[in-house]
Structures are given as C-alpha cells and as structure tokens.
Amino acid sequence: MTLRGLRRRISVKINERAVSEAIGFVLILGIVISGIGLVTLYGYPVLINEQSNTDVKNMERAMIVIQNDMKSLCYKNVPYKETSLQVSGGTLEVVTGSSYGGTINISNGTHFWEYSPGALVYRSDRGTEVITLENGAVMTRQEDSTGSAMLAEPRWFYDELTEMLVIYIMNITTDESMAKSGMATVRMSLESVNTPPPIPVSPGNIVTVQYTSGSSGNYLVAWENYLTSRFKMLRHETEPGKYKWDINEPPIKNIIIKEYIIKIHGI
Numbered sequence: 439m440t441l442r443g444l445r446r447r448i449s450v451k452i453n454e455r456a457v458s459e460a461i462g463f464v465l466i467l468g469i470v471i472s473g474i475g476l477v478t479l480y481g482y483p484v485l486i487n488e489q490s491n492t493d494v495k496n497m498e499r500a501m502i503v504i505q506n507d508m509k510s511l512c513y514k515n516v517p518y519k520e521t522s523l524q525v526s527g528g529t530l531e532v533v534t535g536s537s538y539g540g541t542i543n544i545s546n547g548t549h550f551w552e553y554s555p556g557a558l559v560y561r562s563d564r565g566t567e568v569i570t571l572e573n574g575a576v577m578t579r580q581e582d583s584t585g586s587a588m589l590a591e592p593r594w595f596y597d598e599l600t601e602m603l604v605i606y607i608m609n610i611t612t613d614e615s616m617a618k619s620g621m622a623t624v625r626m627s628l629e630s631v632n633t634p635p636p637i638p639v640s641p642g643n644i645v646t647v648q649y650t651s652g653s654s655g656n657y658l659v660a661w662e663n664y665l666t667s668r669f670k671m672l673r674h675e676t677e678p679g680k681y682k683w684d685i686n687e688p689p690i691k692n693i694i695i696k697e698y699i700i701k702i703h704g705i
Contacts, residue, residue, distance in 0.1 A: 493527030494567045501576045511628040512698040521624045528562040532616040540652025547643025556610030559654040570654040574608045577660045586660040607697040618705045629699040636692040648680040
C-alpha cells in the first residue's frame, strides 16, 4: 500500500467516527427535547391542577375557621376576633348584605320577614371553584354550575319540647368593598343583636323558608339539601327556592329569629 492510500484510509475512518458522534449527539438531544415536551404537555397541567386543589382545600379549612370565629362572636359574647390566613391561588372578597342580593325570607303563614346576610367569597384563579361563607354556612360550587354543596351547616334547630323553630341570621357588614390575595387577616366584631319577640304560628298555617342566591352564585341546591334533610321541609310546587314545613311533622308554635350584625373591619 502506498503512502497516499494509507492517508486516505485514515481520513475515511476519522470522518466516519465524526459522523457517528454527530448522530449520537442529535439522537440524545432529540430524546431530551422529547422528554421536556412530554413533561410540559402532560406533567405541568397535572402539577397546576394539584396546586389548585391544595389551595382550594386550604381555603375550605380557612372558611370553617372563620365560621367558628363568627360563632364565638355570636354565641360566646366574644367582642372581637382576628383570623390570619393565606389566600393562595385566588381572591377573598367581602360582600355586604346591602349589595349581596341574596335573601332569606321566613314566613309564619300570614307575615314574612326578609334578611340579606352578605357573604365572604373566595374565587380560585387557577380553577372554577368558589367557596362562600353565607349566613353561617360554608358552601362550595363550580363557577357557572347549578350544583353546590354545604361543607359546614348554619346553627338552626327545632326544639321538640317547646315546638319552636330557632333561626340564626348572620348579617355581614363593612364600611367599604374589600378583596385580598396573599396573606390576609380577617378582623371582625359583633356590632349588635336583633331579637324580635317570638313569632306565633297559628294552627293550620304553614311555615315557609325561601332562599334567593346572591352575587357569589347559585347555592340553591346546598340550601335545599339542608332544609329538606335536616328539617324535613318540602319543596314548594310553584315557587323556586321556597320550602315549607311538612304539616304531618311535629307542629311549630313559635319561630325565634335572632339576627347578628357582624362588621368586617379589614382583611
């Protein structure tokens, strides 16, 4: 073999080795890019969804804590409460009764009493979950959905010994509109308590409770499940959101309504 031929063979081997290393580099780079793409396509949405679910669960617990603080104001003569919480992945809003739009009407068969309780509302930025603390009840639903569920019930009860229905109204007020994300401190106090005389119910009259949803969304299903399961009330045949006491159930002689005015000073 001549010197020229030897040099040509060495050059060919070197070129083949370089081509093999280039192909290997391209293949490894393609695998890495494909892996990143798969993680981005499938893993990232799952991660965001899990984070959103965690934020919603934390806010559900926080709302129940605020509900318990309101109970302390109303039933334990505590004048002032503060609750610190982390509002993650959404916004916490305070809506006064005058601008909320939701109402609870109570009737003894001849007269009715109307209350607009206001609400604390959390809306998720990453999902469609909405959590509302309304009239002592913590409820959840999906945005633009008619379904809803009650996470913590209000303090209403029927006393069989005295045949008395006791209803507590928690009316939220504030001097200005409030909304907060991140770290928040809900500062509230009990302003006043309105307790009218017991409302008599004449024999043969039917007690009714009518609920109208406010600006936080439709919680009619949650209230319906509560009234029909807890108090065995019947859905009104023609009026939506209206429920009547079953005349075959134990009778009601009086209705006690206590309205607590709770002022939110800041969040």
